[in-house]
Amino acid sequence: MIVFSNVSLIYPTSTKTILEDLSFKVSEGELVLVMGSTGSGKSSLLRLVNGLVPHHTGGILAGDISVNGISTREVKPGGLAHLVGIVGQNPLNGFVTDIVEEELAFGMETLNLPQDVMRKRVEEVLDLLSLAHLRNRSIATLSGGEQQRVAIGSALVMHPKILVLDEPTSALDPIAAEEVLSIVQRLVHDLGLTVIISEHKLERVIQFADRIIHIKGDGSTVIGTPQEVLKASDIAPPIIELARALNLPDISLSVRDMRRATERLRTELNEIEIPPPPAPPLTSEVVSVEKVSHSYGVSAAINNISLSIGAGEIVAIMGRNGAGKSSLLRAIAGVLKVNRGKISVCGIDPLTLHGAERTRTIGFIPQEPSDLLYGQSVIAECRAADKDNKIENGDTFALLEELVPGISPNTHPRDLSEGQRLALALSVVLSAKPKVLILDEPTRGLDYAAKHSLNATLRNFARKGCAVMVATHDVELVAELATRTIFIADGDIVADGPTIDVLLSSPAFAPQVAKIMSPAPWLTVKDVVAAIYTTR
Numbered sequence: 001m002i003v004f005s006n007v008s009l010i011y012p013t014s015t016k017t018i019l020e021d022l023s024f025k026v027s028e029g030e031l032v033l034v035m036g037s038t039g040s041g042k043s044s045l046l047r048l049v050n051g052l053v054p055h056h057t058g059g060i061l062a063g064d065i066s067v068n069g070i071s072t073r074e075v076k077p078g079g080l081a082h083l084v085g086i087v088g089q090n091p092l093n094g095f096v097t098d099i100v101e102e103e104l105a106f107g108m109e110t111l112n113l114p115q116d117v118m119r120k121r122v123e124e125v126l127d128l129l130s131l132a133h134l135r136n137r138s139i140a141t142l143s144g145g146e147q148q149r150v151a152i153g154s155a156l157v158m159h160p161k162i163l164v165l166d167e168p169t170s171a172l173d174p175i176a177a178e179e180v181l182s183i184v185q186r187l188v189h190d191l192g193l194t195v196i197i198s199e200h201k202l203e204r205v206i207q208f209a210d211r212i213i214h215i216k217g218d219g220s221t222v223i224g225t226p227q228e229v230l231k232a233s234d235i236a237p238p239i240i241e242l243a244r245a246l247n248l249p250d251i252s253l254s255v256r257d258m259r260r261a262t263e264r265l266r267t268e269l270n271e272i273e274i275p276p277p278p279a280p281p282l283t284s285e286v287v288s289v290e291k292v293s294h295s296y297g298v299s300a301a302i303n304n305i306s307l308s309i310g311a312g313e314i315v316a317i318m319g320r321n322g323a324g325k326s327s328l329l330r331a332i333a334g335v336l337k338v339n340r341g342k343i344s345v346c347g348i349d350p351l352t353l354h355g356a357e358r359t360r361t362i363g364f365i366p367q368e369p370s371d372l373l374y375g376q377s378v379i380a381e382c383r384a385a386d387k388d389n390k391i392e393n394g395d396t397f398a399l400l401e402e403l404v405p406g407i408s409p410n411t412h413p414r415d416l417s418e419g420q421r422l423a424l425a426l427s428v429v430l431s432a433k434p435k436v437l438i439l440d441e442p443t444r445g446l447d448y449a450a451k452h453s454l455n456a457t458l459r460n461f462a463r464k465g466c467a468v469m470v471a472t473h474d475v476e477l478v479a480e481l482a483t484r485t486i487f488i489a490d491g492d493i494v495a496d497g498p499t500i501d502v503l504l505s506s507p508a509f510a511p512q513v514a515k516i517m518s519p520a521p522w523l524t525v526k527d528v529v530a531a532i533y534t535t536r
Helices: 042-049 100-110 115-128 144-156 174-191 202-208 226-232 238-245 255-261 263-269 325-333 355-361 378-388 395-403 418-430 448-463 475-481 499-504 512-517 525-534
Strands: 002-010 019-026 031-036 060-067 084-087 162-166 194-198 211-215 221-224 285-296 299-310 314-318 340-345 362-365 436-440 467-471 484-489 492-498
Touching (some): 019 060, 031 042, 042 060, 042 084, 042 162, 084 144, 100 144, 144 162, 144 174, 162 174, 255 512, 285 325, 299 325, 299 492, 314 325, 314 448, 314 475, 325 467, 355 362, 378 395, 378 418, 448 467, 467 475
Parallel strands (some): 031 211, 162 194, 314 467, 314 484, 436 467
Antiparallel strands (some): 002 019, 484 492
């Protein structure tokens, strides 16, 4: 179905080869996972499949790529639209219409399909992706996760033979992500759909993959089964890290298989009496939310929420897509004026903060970090932040290097990957050393190494008395980082407490290690290793 023959790719502005002499074949009905560090070239490989690279993006391409017998050199992406459906990292960039149902129908209209066929396919996809209740909603009012599902639906409704997905679950809650991936797997098995998927949250997708292509970042690649590639990979999800830490002879790709492999160990560890975690120290209040409500038309996003956050706390805001997480964070950041209630940050109404006082008080990174970037290059953006925040020249770029090393300073921000753009925006905001830091889905596009750096950076800020609020679907990040977790559903707070209590009480939102080691109250690989150490 897809054949890469001695493919090499380099961009004129790049200092390194993206792909070097890559050859492989993807058969009909195969699901291939593309993995690699942030900015390694995963998106470029995916865009080669339908000719977006180099026809639209530029670049020097050697070798040949054929899709269903058609060379991508001979046709432009539009000539493969009937064969290849593609969903990019940022779904907003691909939308053409304003309404969900119209967006689903748009692609079929361009192919002049009969109206009864279009209607049937739209209804099927609305049900398949649980979008029926959103069919008449404006796309602009949807949450990031809901927009992601609409983008996937607009690709599936074309009935392509090949589906290319770039970070399809990055903005989805764990349940929605599992549903989407299960649907994709069913299409692969039942209809012979060929899928190439790029994903940083490997814990969600490795059990579905037939093969993995690991892009190393220096142009080289490793191709093999998930077991073969992950056994020696420097990028691995918690389930693989746990197998390595326990020195298991084989790695498991699913929680069920890992529980079977660790049954004896769990029996031994469950006999350990585990002391309760120490109570967090009392700190001064920096964020106060009193009976806040907000709605968009007749749809309530926040419903009479009250909460208090102290200095040094790292608070995770979790909940399904559309629960009201982003609306709450935007209200606290002073970006959204709520209908009712009172909000104060460091004793000040956030709506009254402006200029330097705002950047020193509140650091806010929205779901679209590129909204904060206006420089013509990475270094120009960093120097502007140094000047605005009155810090040493080079400090912002140094912070960027800590998060995601290797970014060329002369690259334009729009040419960065989603993860690199997020890291740049984060560096600009953090360089102001705000008293309250608010992050909305901060791990989209970040690999495990970048997330570890992000964790260390945020913990360091919290130790200095900064309050950190993170809205995320990344349960592994929450398990590693957050001291407190607030769970929101339909605009209401339904759980608020220590992270370990909230995560363990919700099977759907529990991290992999917690599911494997249940009923022991451990969230991370470090917790398990520490428990083993205390018994020996």
